[in-house]
Amino acid sequence: MNKKRIVFGLLSFFLPIFLVFGGLLFFLLLLTSTSDTSKNDCIQPSINNPTDATDTPKSIEQFVKSHKDAYLLSWKAGGFLPSASISQTMVENGFNFTNPSGTSFWQAHNMGGVKTSKKEDFPVTLATFGQDSVDISGTKPGSNVGDGTGGAYTWFKDYNAGIVGKAEFMAHQTLYTGAINNTDGLSTLSAIYSGGWATDPTYLMKLQATYNSLGKQFQWLDQEAIQKYGNAPFKKSELVPNIPGKSPITNEKSGKNSDCVVTSDTSDQVTGQNTAPSLEVPSAYKGKLTLPPIDSNDYAGNNYPFGQCTWYAYNRMAQIGKPIEWFSGDGGNGAGWANSARAKGYTVIKGKPSVGWAASMQGGIGGSAPPYGHVAVVEYVNSDGSILVSEANVINQGSGTRSWRVLDRATVEQIDFIQGKGA
Numbered sequence: 001m002n003k004k005r006i007v008f009g010l011l012s013f014f015l016p017i018f019l020v021f022g023g024l025l026f027f028l029l030l031l032t033s034t035s036d037t038s039k040n041d042c043i044q045p046s047i048n049n050p051t052d053a054t055d056t057p058k059s060i061e062q063f064v065k066s067h068k069d070a071y072l073l074s075w076k077a078g079g080f081l082p083s084a085s086i087s088q089t090m091v092e093n094g095f096n097f098t099n100p101s102g103t104s105f106w107q108a109h110n111m112g113g114v115k116t117s118k119k120e121d122f123p124v125t126l127a128t129f130g131q132d133s134v135d136i137s138g139t140k141p142g143s144n145v146g147d148g149t150g151g152a153y154t155w156f157k158d159y160n161a162g163i164v165g166k167a168e169f170m171a172h173q174t175l176y177t178g179a180i181n182n183t184d185g186l187s188t189l190s191a192i193y194s195g196g197w198a199t200d201p202t203y204l205m206k207l208q209a210t211y212n213s214l215g216k217q218f219q220w221l222d223q224e225a226i227q228k229y230g231n232a233p234f235k236k237s238e239l240v241p242n243i244p245g246k247s248p249i250t251n252e253k254s255g256k257n258s259d260c261v262v263t264s265d266t267s268d269q270v271t272g273q274n275t276a277p278s279l280e281v282p283s284a285y286k287g288k289l290t291l292p293p294i295d296s297n298d299y300a301g302n303n304y305p306f307g308q309c310t311w312y313a314y315n316r317m318a319q320i321g322k323p324i325e326w327f328s329g330d331g332g333n334g335a336g337w338a339n340s341a342r343a344k345g346y347t348v349i350k351g352k353p354s355v356g357w358a359a360s361m362q363g364g365i366g367g368s369a370p371p372y373g374h375v376a377v378v379e380y381v382n383s384d385g386s387i388l389v390s391e392a393n394v395i396n397q398g399s400g401t402r403s404w405r406v407l408d409r410a411t412v413e414q415i416d417f418i419q420g421k422g423a
Helices: 002-041 060-066 068-078 082-093 100-106 123-129 159-171 174-179 185-194 203-213 215-229 309-319 334-343
Strands: 239-241 260-262 348-350 358-361 374-381 387-392 402-407 416-418
Touching: 060 068, 060 082, 060 215, 068 082, 068 123, 068 159, 068 215, 082 100, 082 159, 082 185, 082 203, 082 215, 123 159, 159 174, 174 185, 185 203, 185 215, 203 215, 309 334, 309 374, 309 387, 334 348, 334 358, 334 374, 334 416
Parallel strands: none
Antiparallel strands: 239 260, 348 416, 358 374, 358 416, 374 387, 387 402
8 A cells, every 4th residue: 555655656746747848848849840840941042053944933032032142242243233133133024934025034044134245244154153154146045135126135044143144244344334333222223224225215213113112122132242242342354263163264364373264344445434314414514514504495497396305406406506407207316317417418427526516326325215216415525535415305205304414435436426507
């Protein structure tokens, strides 16, 4: 009887302890299991993901997080801010992962508007992802351009290569100098618009709206990139190390620098910079202009539709005493002014601006829409070859709003300049 009491007493003493510790152990095991599940669900970025070309993300956020390493490297490789890059991709193709309407993104892994150029523009991409990571032949799936601007899209073997490649492409174009090493997202996108290739007159507004609704969500990625690589990571003729295990690229240097490749930066060909249109004369030009202030008169013989660029240029040229007559039909489009003026005996010179001359641009130049083009008036010529122009039909189209803009030397070299008859 005493033995039973002893056993019962021991059970009564140890059973609660066992239950407490057993429950605690079960809870710890459950917590560990949950933690492991959470880790498995966590998005792990990888710059060498073998299935990257075929993976279909569930959301833009998942795509960005899974390609975080590529976005960080893109800041190093081309100085293109990740949040701005993401915003432009959204405007260009909407992150169409499986939609045929977004074939340049889905099939070519092109992050938006990266035309074929030369392989030397992609040194970091080639060194990181291999010689087969970039194709500029224009024959690969998704490389066809359908917006009327010509050329072909560059094909990348996966999205990681496309992200880094886009940054390098931007950095090696003379049109986008203001977008490179720019730590402000909206300023970066404005510089892209000012590059002049966009054919959509609402492109800047779309970029800005998308940045405010989407791009700002990824400013944490900008901060991490800047913290890792600094405020101005892209350098001219920067030495970029080859990545072990990858194919060396063609412009490898010999001698003591044989482990490095040189980026072929061509941005030093232009020192001027395109700017977004403004309603006021830019502060840097105040006190320098020699032409009279713009008036609001409608001069005799102006048969161009109100508010068009041609309507403004006709009035401005008449106001400053250097009139250019009205041109009918297609010859009256901004792009047609140069040929029409030549036929009428005006002096027309390509790429050589002078104050008080009209600037006739073919479609696609200076952001103008094909096939109509654009015409503006030269108000100031900078020593580096860039110019300040006045114009209309750029801000609030069709309203007659006058605006001011700087065009860089690379753009200027493509423009026909017309001397008025009164000169």
